[in-house]
Amino acid sequence: MVRKNELEGVNKEVYKTDWQWQEGEYTVTRTNMWTAPGCHNGCSVLYYSKDGKVEKVEGDPLSPYNQGRLCMRCLDYAETANHPDRLKYPLKRAGERGENKWERISWDEAYDIIVEQVRAIQRDFGPESIVSMQGTGRNICWQTPYLSYSAFGSPNFVLGFLSGDACYLPRTTIGHCFMGDFMVADISQHLERRMEDPEYVLPEYLLIVGNNPLISNGDGFFGHWVVDAMKEGTKLITLDPSCTWLASKSEHWLRVRPGTDAAVILAMLNVIINEDLYDHDFVENWCDGFEELKERVQEYPPAKAAEIAWITPEEIIEAARAFAKGNPSAIQWGLKVDQTVCGIPLAHGLLSMAAICGDIDVPGGCMIPRCAYDISDSYGCGLWNVPEDMMMKMLGVETSPLHALGFDPTANGDTVLQAIETDEPYPIKMLFIQSTNPIANMAADAPRVYRAMRKVPFNVVVDVFMTPTAVACADVVLPCGMSSERNSGRVWWWPLRSIVKVSDYYECKSDEQIILELGKRLNPDLFPWKDDIELMTWWVQSGNRFHAGWPAKTDETFQELVEKVIDWPEDWAYRKYEKGMLRDDGEPGFNTNTGKCELYLTLFEAWGFDPLPYYEEPPESPYSTPELVKEYPLVLTTGARTWEYFHSEERQVPRLRESHPDPLTDLHPELAAEIGVREGDWVWVENMRGKCKQRVRLNASLHPKVVRSEHGWWFPEQEAAEPNLYGVFDSNINNLTVQGVTGPTLYGAPYANQICKVYPVTPENDCSPSEIVTSKGGF
């Protein structure tokens, strides 16, 4: 029911512009949804609640954001939110770690235990020995960092054990070096009137690389906006090892070997430059280092890249010509860009392509997005409270100047893991684990991370359900509220959206309440807010792009936002580089040393990194490890998203699990025939580090030597106690991935370009990988 104008055709007798009204027995609340369930969106919803309980969730047809549409997870919200297995009370571990024995305690007791531990660690080891972490796409992006920096006093906030920070951060970091900003495909999402806005121009071509946006919705981008654009005439160029629905609809689908996208993008740059298809005007006025880039791409003729990527040179040439011809063209890039050791140079290549084709920050191009009112919805929230000498203790800073400069102010997961294992450069004594389930989800080499987390003396888990991570290593578990149980908000990017509390679940508290109440006990000066409402008003008013904490861009209160539901600031603009809107000094240009898009990165030159984009073969591949490939002849990509689940969430929700009951590995029919398996059979996927079992789904669009396995699987219906631990290692594809192998900047890791072998599970070889990891010393 997408309309170009959001008010057209909506029955205003039924769908009102008020924020709340009564409809029969239901109170209807117009607000927005974000966490739990986790997501990268923040869609506008209508809660239908009764007696303090949400019974139904629908999409708000008056919202220009999702225009009434919703995915399975929000539609089925009531089933998740009212699930009997949800955590209901704070818990203290009663047995040994892994036994799943707990004692119910009060919030005061829980806070007292945490405060006592924090104070002792601060005194005996220093605040840096406390590491806080969170999962992706949860509404704690600024909350957990603020707690870490301001209450614990530690610079070590980290994205779980995500090796190479290989999700989003490689792209944002290189974006900052390249032009001082990030880019997102523009499908009119910053315009209240959407495609009806006279300033908007539809992309002629949309290049999709490293994601399936329909399902993943990454980077605050509602994936089905792509379909909206396609209906209006946008054509697609897709790089994907599998023929996704979008790939099947693409004018150009390049079936790249996993991990080789950078070679293809460099060859596309080669074609665009050598055939003189670039935007001379933009290159001359707004780019720096074109000659150096031109020289570099001569090393990547299409024939060479085609051989690397297992495609044809013609496919690369035609895709390059199409992209360059588009006026404008846009790029929707995603996670898999980050998940190679050359994630940084790949992202650099994509930024360069957007720039030399003149597509940066034009309507319908690669827009430089903004968070509404420049609200600091970032991992740097509260960083100003950390003294400089403490900042230098952030794990990862010594190895990578990018971390030191705080471009993306997080510690590095690989370095945190090493610190836990070796006590170097200092021991880690506490993990504060907020809405993340690393051993089930993002931790590469999950068994290694399991052992490390067990070694840390004191761990707190905050989550919605009991998880394998909590059972394995938590000492205190705090139950947090889902989206309808919290007063919060959403930017990332535009517009500003309210998240308002309409229900309660037992003793659950919101993440905002938890950080506030804990912060007040530890460092009251930095937590001056009376309650979560006051805290949220501070957040709404906190925005200032260059100086967090400086004068606000809005004086709106949280209560005013609740009544507005969605707030579109008036200062959105395209071509911000022409208008002096990107730089601290207010001058035109980009926020870099040269004031231009740095095709040749001056900062990288200074730091001794390669200042130009390049391709590097995955560290384990048919070409880089020919000996290993004799045993493990297949290329493994992991982590394709599913409609039903956000990462490791929702496996206990009946309607969602029914739709996707088992972990799936895609095999080409020829490969399946060769190893003697059929659709639905269980197979072992195995390499040098470990193995897991998943069920076969035949996929004739794959290269016969490419295997595609899901991530995030655990089994809430199974025994929680060890050795089984909810079966968390049974189907865990991260038994096969690796920690500590990253690009030279520490960004980018090879999650999605591994090697493996696949063979049937038989009664003779069947076993429990979970038992192997938890009680038999590992693979």
Next chain:
Amino acid sequence: MATKYGLLIDYEWCTGCHSCETACKVELDLKTGDFGIKLFAEGPKLYPNGKYEYLYLPVPTSLCNLCEERVAAGKLPTCVHHCQSACMSYGPVEELAKKAAGKPKTALFVPR
């Protein structure tokens, strides 16, 4: 004869997101295994023209009542309301048939 109503699905754009299925299950409070509308898939499959085809089509079952309560209250059927591709429409069968005649890859369902 009373006007017949139906669902028109422009399956050129159905992405297989399952939102129609889930919305329907919530609306009709269906138990596991029951569907008021069920998604079918074909592909990705290589066709002789050298292109892959990847098709989805949701089919209403006997449990579909075209959301009579919602419609009476001035709302759209929940599958139409929530379809992420906005590829479903609801209306009098005759009107939908005219739309279908002008649009390849459409399916018109008259569930009851």
